[in-house]
Structure formats: structure tokens, C-alpha cells
Amino acid sequence: MGDLLPPDVDFNFTPAAPIVGQEILFYADRKEGSGEVAEWSWSFGDAEGSTSKKRNPYFTFASAGTYQVTLVVRNADGAQHEVTKTVEVAPPPKEFLANIVWEFTNNAAVTHINEGSSAPVIGDDGTIYYLESRFGSVGNVVAVTDQGENAQLRWATELAGYIANAPSIGTDGSIYVNTWANDNMVYKLNGADGAIMWSGAGRGASNTTPAVDAEGNIYHGSRFTTGDGGAYSWSPSGEKRWEIIGVGSFYSAPVLSKDGNTVYFLNTSEGKVWAINTADGTSKWTESVGMGSGTHGSSLSMDSDGTIYYTTNAHVVAIADNGETGAVKWSADVKGAAQSGVVIGPTGELYTGAGAGLVSLNPQNGAVNWTYPMSTNESVPAVDVEGRVYIGSSDGKLVVVNALGQLLKEIELGDGVVNSPTITEDGTVFIEATSGANIKLFKIAVNESGPADSPWPMKGQDVKSTGRGR
Incomplete structure (x- = not known):
């Protein structure tokens, strides 16, 4: 042993803009020239220290925030590669009433x-x-x-x-x-x-x-x-x-x-x-x-x-x-x-x-x-x-x-x-x-609304329909 190529991988996730309570698929692939991967180890960066050993795990964040998700892979010799990406999890959309x-x-x-x-x-x-x-x-x-x-x-x-x-x-x-x-x-x-x-x-x-x-x-x-x-x-x-x-x-x-x-x-x-x-x-x-x-x-x-x-x-x-x-x-x-x-x-x-x-x-x-x-x-x-x-x-x-x-x-x-x-x-x-x-x-x-904070949210620009740019 000792002559195995080191692993080299990358990962992505979907949806790209997840919200609280939404199941996220993390999926990893070896890069060209990478050695075989014997072990996949995920750390999702939440307060509970959640982890997974699956290659393509699903995970759901319980609260909104910015999370550093890390994947560590190892080959049979123990050589490892690590990659970290930031995941922004938004609050759930407000209920439309x-x-x-x-x-x-x-x-x-x-x-x-x-x-x-x-x-x-x-x-x-x-x-x-x-x-x-x-x-x-x-x-x-x-x-x-x-x-x-x-x-x-x-x-x-x-x-x-x-x-x-x-x-x-x-x-x-x-x-x-x-x-x-x-x-x-x-x-x-x-x-x-x-x-x-x-x-x-x-x-x-x-x-x-x-x-x-x-x-x-x-x-x-x-x-x-x-x-x-x-x-x-x-x-x-x-x-x-x-x-x-x-x-x-x-x-x-x-x-x-x-x-x-x-x-x-x-x-x-x-x-x-x-x-x-x-x-x-x-x-x-x-x-x-x-x-x-x-x-x-x-x-x-x-x-x-x-x-x-x-x-x-x-x-x-x-x-x-x-x-x-x-x-x-x-x-x-x-x-x-x-x-x-x-x-x-x-x-x-x-x-x-x-x-x-x-x-x-x-x-x-x-x-x-x-x-x-x-x-x-x-x-x-x-x-x-x-x-x-x-x-x-x-x-x-x-x-x-x-x-x-x-x-x-x-x-x-x-x-x-x-x-x-x-x-x-x-x-x-x-x-x-x-x-x-x-x-x-x-x-x-x-419930909890108002016109968009934008240059032109409705006909005529405002509630008086003045037609003036801003």
C-alpha cells in the first residue's frame, strides 16, 4: 500500500437557495485524476454537530443562518482531501394571508x-x-x-x-x-x-x-x-x-x-x-x-x-x-x-x-x-x-x-x-x-405587506399614479 492516488473531490447541493425545513441534497463527485475514495465524511456545521457517512446525503437545517459544510474523503491508505462550502439557509417564507x-x-x-x-x-x-x-x-x-x-x-x-x-x-x-x-x-x-x-x-x-x-x-x-x-x-x-x-x-x-x-x-x-x-x-x-x-x-x-x-x-x-x-x-x-x-x-x-x-x-x-x-x-x-x-x-x-x-x-x-x-x-x-x-x-x-421598495412597484409608480421616476 502507499502507492494509491490521493482522493480529490468536489461537492454541490440543491436547492441552491434553501430555506429552513427544506431537505437539501448534497452530492459529491471525484475530480479527474482523483484516486478511489474509501470513506466519505460530512460535517454540516450546525449546533448539533450533525454528520453523515453517505456519499450523497440529504440534510435539513432546523434554523436559518450561514453554515460551513465540510466534506472529508479518504482513500484506503488514509490519504485525505477536504473541501468546505458555505450554505445560506433562509427563513421560511411568510404565510400569505x-x-x-x-x-x-x-x-x-x-x-x-x-x-x-x-x-x-x-x-x-x-x-x-x-x-x-x-x-x-x-x-x-x-x-x-x-x-x-x-x-x-x-x-x-x-x-x-x-x-x-x-x-x-x-x-x-x-x-x-x-x-x-x-x-x-x-x-x-x-x-x-x-x-x-x-x-x-x-x-x-x-x-x-x-x-x-x-x-x-x-x-x-x-x-x-x-x-x-x-x-x-x-x-x-x-x-x-x-x-x-x-x-x-x-x-x-x-x-x-x-x-x-x-x-x-x-x-x-x-x-x-x-x-x-x-x-x-x-x-x-x-x-x-x-x-x-x-x-x-x-x-x-x-x-x-x-x-x-x-x-x-x-x-x-x-x-x-x-x-x-x-x-x-x-x-x-x-x-x-x-x-x-x-x-x-x-x-x-x-x-x-x-x-x-x-x-x-x-x-x-x-x-x-x-x-x-x-x-x-x-x-x-x-x-x-x-x-x-x-x-x-x-x-x-x-x-x-x-x-x-x-x-x-x-x-x-x-x-x-x-x-x-x-x-x-x-x-x-x-x-x-x-x-x-x-x-x-x-x-x-x-398580512405584513406594503409596496415593494423599488423604483416602480405599481402602475403610475405610487398610490397617486403621479408617473414620476425616483
């Missing part, structure tokens, strides 16, 4: 679900504002007081035009809404009583939610491809600050840069992003940037580095603002994402609704991480602090999945399209759903 607290309807018959990925918005005093639409006719803005276990109507204001978008809240607490009507393209309503403060004429708007800057100025698009269709900005007092017209339709919710100096629009006629100086409406880029395929109803969003995301019927697109020019960072083939929008999870993952369901993407290159199959239409997802993703289905459900794309819960809300969820600081979810001929507003309590 969610239940409907109340549902509310204004009992106004509707003939069409609110388009434009409609989502409720929440005022500083907790008032919830949402929309009721009647296709081809008038629509309502509804204000509801949350009384804890039930809701009470505060006011409902009828507007002279079909509403096909979502509201936003101004810096003074007022409500901004676009309508389809040419004579009243945009309204400002008093948040306290619903009184119309002013309205602005244009060429009609659809699938665009006004973005609000820090001074209270608003920015929105118009739906017409000719004439005075285009992009608009208004002051809080209703003065038209600037307009860009005759350049195509802007069926999208714009987004503002973090410094408030630039507003980004998606020109849906050409499928490209425009960068506009907020002060005067002049072009920041001389050339628009994008994939060139038309889209409809996309809700734009922004990452912490200023990357702009938008969706089309064929792509999810990331746009970089390089100062005097813009550029496509990447585009991902994702069919049917046009009427949703991109949101960002707590560790940077991107999520959007699409034809195949809820899609998770890598923010670095747009690679698809996973797809949760479901039927969804005109719902922008929302992400909570635990990385759970909420999205409305087209068959009456609020669907909640974890960051791995695994179903946590389906909550029955109605019999038709469920729109975009809004998550408040205490984790409460407010969401609209169709039920028969009515739009219903739901309050859903979620």
Missing part, C-alpha cells in the same frame, strides 16, 4: 370595462378614487371613504365623455382624468367634493393617465393620429403650457424623469419613445427611439438608472436616455403585452402582463425568467415588499404569485376583467373588477 374586507359599487350600469389599465388612486386622507366607464357615453369619477370594515360613497361626478384610462392625483389633492371627448379632453376635479374645477379641450384621450410633476403641472397624450392628436401639458390652473400635435396618436401613460426636466411619451403610431423638455415642450432628442411596431395603451415606467420601459403587442422594450440621444438597451419578444406595463420587484426583476400570462424578465438583458400562464388583459401588475406579484385576470380573479412564479392565491372578485391593483403602505390592496353590469371596488387586507 389575504382576504376581502369589503366590496363597493356605485350601482351605475357600465357597458365597458375601464380601459387603459385602470387602477384606483389614494388621497392623503385615505379617500379612494376610481372610475366607471360607459362605452361611447358619459363616465363617472367616484370617491369612496374607507370606514374600515365597509366603504361609503363620498361623491360621484359624471363627466361628459367616455373614460378610457385611469386617474391621477395632483400636488394639491385634486383629481385629473382624461376622457374620449374632444371638447373636454382633460378634467380637474376637487378631491373633497368632486366639483369640476376646469376642463381642457383637445382631440380626445384614451389609455393615458396624466403624469404630475412636483409643481403640479400635468402631462398626457391624445388618441388621434391627425389634427390635434399628440402630447399636451397643462398648468394646475388649467392653462395649456404646450402641445405637440399632428404627429400621431399617444395611447399611453407618460413618465417623468427623476429631476422633472424630461417627460417621455410613447408615440403609438410609430411605436417609439419621445423625450420632451417639460419646461417648453421642445424635443430633447431629435430622433424618437424604439422598436417601430405600433402599440396601444402601454403604461410607461422607469428604473432607478433612468431606463424607460414600454410594451407593445410584440415586445417589452428598455430605452436609455443618453442626454442628446436615446437608444434601445434591449428588447424582448413578449407577445400581447401592449395594454399592460412594466413594474419592478424589490430585487430588480421586471414584471408585465402579456398574452401568455404574467411574465418575469431580467432587467439587464430582457431575458424571460418565467411565465405564469393565465388570462389577463389591461392589468398592470403590482409588487409588494415580499416580492409577491399581484395581477388581475380577465375572468374575475386577483392572482398572486411569488417571486419564483408559483401561485400563492386566487381571489374571486367578479365575472369579467379585473384591472390593475394598487398597494398602500400598510399592504392593503385596492382593485376594480367587473361584476355583471357594474364596476366594483374591492379592499383586500394582506
